[in-house]
Amino acid sequence: MSEPVLLSIGVLLGDGIGPEVVPAAASVIDAAVAVHPEVAITWQRLPIGHEAIATYGEPIPPTTLAALDDLDAWILGPHDSASYPQPWRSQLTPGGTIRKRFDMFANIRPARALTGTTAVSPTMDLVVVRENTEGLYADRNMHVGSGEFMPTPDVAMAVGVVTRRACERIAHEAFRIARSRRRSVTIAHKANVLTMTTGLFRDVCLEVAEQYPEVSVDHQHIDALAAHLVRRGDSFDVIVAENMFGDLLSDLTGELAGSIGIAPSLNSSETRAMAQAAHGAAPDTAGLGIANPIATILSSMMLLRWLSIKHDRSVCAEIASTIEDAASPGKHRVTVNRTAS
Known part of the structure; x- marks a missing residue:
């Protein structure tokens, strides 16, 4: 039997359509992982944005940042910092704070038309x-x-x-x-x-x-x-x-x-990676059930590819390919960060 692959991935829902698109991406990963019994993912929900302001009085509480230290990677939903109360509206965004803390120097943004799009x-x-x-x-x-x-x-x-x-x-x-x-x-x-x-x-x-x-x-x-x-x-x-x-x-x-609304993106350092779609929080469409999660799904797919390199586990790349083929069959692979160690 293959050696077990145990991954701890953070879930930061964010604002606007974040609570819709991030869980959708996690569900897709769970479905793709289900056929690989040697892989187990532990999801850790961490508050940011308006949710964190309501509970902790700030959009990126120290407990969230401390928890990220112990995770392999995480999925970050969009934030609507323009709607935060002062002083948070004028300060570094949650995503910016995370990128700065973990020195995420590389932002990888593929651009490739998906099947069925104009x-x-x-x-x-x-x-x-x-x-x-x-x-x-x-x-x-x-x-x-x-x-x-x-x-x-x-x-x-x-x-x-x-x-x-x-x-x-x-x-x-x-x-x-x-x-x-x-x-x-x-x-x-x-x-x-x-x-x-x-x-x-x-x-x-x-x-x-x-x-x-x-x-x-x-x-x-x-x-x-x-x-x-x-x-x-x-x-x-x-x-x-x-x-x-x-x-x-x-x-x-x-x-x-096709649209920046379906564009994936990965932020990474030498040791950490964060899936974060290129689009914003789109608060005007939040809760209407019309948000397209494909950008977050493909960003999460890139995250799995990065993890496959970091942990030298080809099964993570197989899972990523399954997700990508389902999202856009017949297209070339989306390339990700290759410096993980």
């Missing part, structure tokens, strides 16, 4: 590999405080942070993924204007590329790349980008592939 780019099959800890986003780029400040009421400023270490590790992530796909990486930058920051990102990625001679590499300005994606999105394989550019490009490619 897509602008129906043959697109690419992955945006987004650096998740630096750049211009003020909630991620400072150890203490915010990267945004106002020296006067009429002047707002922002600090962008790009370090060699962050560029190197996200570049390795992108090239490893490309090595398992069509062996092509495009580096997104704006080095003609942001010469030092995105120039450093481009140059470090090109240096890392030398360690992957089997993977072809090119680099494009972010604005030109966006236009090329609209015109010929199916010609790209893996795109690596700093934080904000990666966010913009992955939203664009998700929409080109």
Whole structure:
């Protein structure tokens, strides 16, 4: 008999449609696991968002964060932080707090049309590999405080942070993924204007590329790349980008592939992973029974693939493939983080 695989996965429902789509994803995983008696999943429900505010007085209580330390991975539902009472509305979101605590530097966002959907780019099959800890986003780029400040009421400023270490590790992530796909990486930058920051990102990625001679590499300005994606999105394989550019490009490619509402996403560090769909909480449709859970289901499928690598358990990859085939039969596999150890 195969060696038992015991997994502890957190369930953080979140706000809006989160309590609908996250349990749906867990149910799909349970159904796929049922035919593998050697696999057992323990689900741990942890409060965040409005549920946590009502019970603990804050959207991401310390008990939730402490519990995540002992879990293999977790599924995070969307949060509606814009509706939180102050001071929480103006502070780091629950997802941002978790990403920062666990140094989840990689945000992997595949873009591929699903069977039965109408897509602008129906043959697109690419992955945006987004650096998740630096750049211009003020909630991620400072150890203490915010990267945004106002020296006067009429002047707002922002600090962008790009370090060699962050560029190197996200570049390795992108090239490893490309090595398992069509062996092509495009580096997104704006080095003609942001010469030092995105120039450093481009140059470090090109240096890392030398360690992957089997993977072809090119680099494009972010604005030109966006236009090329609209015109010929199916010609790209893996795109690596700093934080904000990666966010913009992955939203664009998700929409080109059908809808950002069905786009999966995985956040990961070297030792932890979190499934979190690309879409938001959609509070206007919550409770109506019309929320589509496919993005969370596919994000959870990516989580299982990541766990198969971390634990060296091929059965987790088999379960992931079962889920993916059911969601979109006949399509190529969605590639995930390959640096788990």
